Amino acid sequence: MDTTQNQRDWTSHPPLIAPGYKSTIFRGPSQNLITVPELMKPSSGPIFGLESVAPLDHDLTKNGIKNGEPLGERIVVSGRVLNQHGQPLKNTLIEVWQANAAGRYVHKRDQHHAPLDPNFFGAGRCVTNEEGIFKFYTIKPGAYPWGNHPNAWRPNHIHFSVFGPNIGTRLVTQMYFPGDPLLDYDPIYLAVPEKARERLISTFDLSLTEEGFALGYQFDIVLRGHHSTPFENE
Amino acid sequence: MNKLGQTPSQTVGPYFAYGLTPEQYKFDHKSLATPVLLDANKNTQDLIILRGKVYDLHGEAVDDAMIEIWQVDQKGEFQTKPHQGFFSIGRMGTGTLEGNWFEFTTCIPAAEKSGQAPAIHMIVFMRGLLSHVYTRVYFEDFKELNQEDPYLKLVAEERRNTLIAKKVQESPVAIYEFNLHMQGEKETVFFDY
Ligand SMILES: [Fe+3]
Numbered sequence: 001m002d003t004t005q006n007q008r009d010w011t012s013h014p015p016l017i018a019p020g021y022k023s024t025i026f027r028g029p030s031q032n033l034i035t036v037p038e039l040m041k042p043s044s045g046p047i048f049g050l051e052s053v054a055p056l057d058h059d060l061t062k063n064g065i066k067n068g069e070p071l072g073e074r075i076v077v078s079g080r081v082l083n084q085h086g087q088p089l090k091n092t093l094i095e096v097w098q099a100n101a102a103g104r105y106v107h108k109r110d111q112h113h114a115p116l117d118p119n120f121f122g123a124g125r126c127v128t129n130e131e132g133i134f135k136f137y138t139i140k141p142g143a144y145p146w147g148n149h150p151n152a153w154r155p156n157h158i159h160f161s162v163f164g165p166n167i168g169t170r171l172v173t174q175m176y177f178p179g180d181p182l183l184d185y186d187p188i189y190l191a192v193p194e195k196a197r198e199r200l201i202s203t204f205d206l207s208l209t210e211e212g213f214a215l216g217y218q219f220d221i222v223l224r225g226h227h228s229t230p231f232e233n234e
Numbered sequence: 235m236n237k238l239g240q241t242p243s244q245t246v247g248p249y250f251a252y253g254l255t256p257e258q259y260k261f262d263h264k265s266l267a268t269p270v271l272l273d274a275n276k277n278t279q280d281l282i283i284l285r286g287k288v289y290d291l292h293g294e295a296v297d298d299a300m301i302e303i304w305q306v307d308q309k310g311e312f313q314t315k316p317h318q319g320f321f322s323i324g325r326m327g328t329g330t331l332e333g334n335w336f337e338f339t340t341c342i343p344a345a346e347k348s349g350q351a352p353a354i355h356m357i358v359f360m361r362g363l364l365s366h367v368y369t370r371v372y373f374e375d376f377k378e379l380n381q382e383d384p385y386l387k388l389v390a391e392e393r394r395n396t397l398i399a400k401k402v403q404e405s406p407v408a409i410y411e412f413n414l415h416m417q418g419e420k421e422t423v424f425f426d427y
Contacts, residue, residue, distance in 0.1 A: 046313075197242070
């Protein structure tokens, strides 16, 4: 058995303190994390299934409608959730939230003076199917300014929260879009080790694109493998 | 076999509330997990309140952290369907209670394995934290079990107290306090699972 497959791979994840992203300096733990031996890792955890999701949860172009269609470019985002052996993880809950097409969040704390869209809420969730595939519809989020440094703008992104089979596979991440010029200036994206950055960028996919309706983007998510997955007991 | 690379973590950012803890922040969207794990009306298990704050390097209580707790019930089982009024995952943001508290209604779990002390898993997410961190909440009532707990034994003795919730009220309901210090002299111990 590969005993390292469980580890959080710190050559793939951003460090806890990344000075370019200022608030990490005061909020990221400074002491080393305590490594837990393989056999002591919690291997069970709650599983969320389809019952966690309401019918319109996967369609952000509809779940916030008050009196019309939301503004902006409709997109469909789909991908697979896999473990590190490339095996699909079914019944995996994904929660997403994002800014509207103008770069404004519904969140009360967002003071960016871009318009709110009365017909766009910006949050949803979906669950992967038997093949580990998820799919949701939304509006392409806009870029927005933030206070980290002068003239700081976040690239277009969708926030993802993912549950895997156990507490070790928990992941919160952000999906970006190909060719975004702001990526080169974003300390949150750039805090990720260089070799792993492109894993956060979705790819445009004409085969996902729905004619006359929405542009398709593909985004696969790889969670840590675990020895309790059926495959490894074979 | 070449393994696929892990998808990197990114911060939850300051605007998680309407996506992840909408009911708490009064958004019109259903919450999947709330600060209430144990429903006192449907439950015979012993209810406790677990509360705390998240302090940054300057000793300021963070108002945009999201705390997730995972725990088994008093019988040692994970419950993810409403079952006898207990749900195994709780979530709360620190932005709605005055003083920036998180506050969960739950029970003290059974020990997950023999030889372990009862503990609640806690995951910390916040703006300014690029990768979430894990800690474990122990209870001061279990002095002997805590002494033998294999996770606590991994921790230098002088830092173990950062993982022990203090009982600050006995009745009518037991209240335990567990404060997180992200940095500084009292920095909380975080584990890498
Ligand atoms: Fe954002």
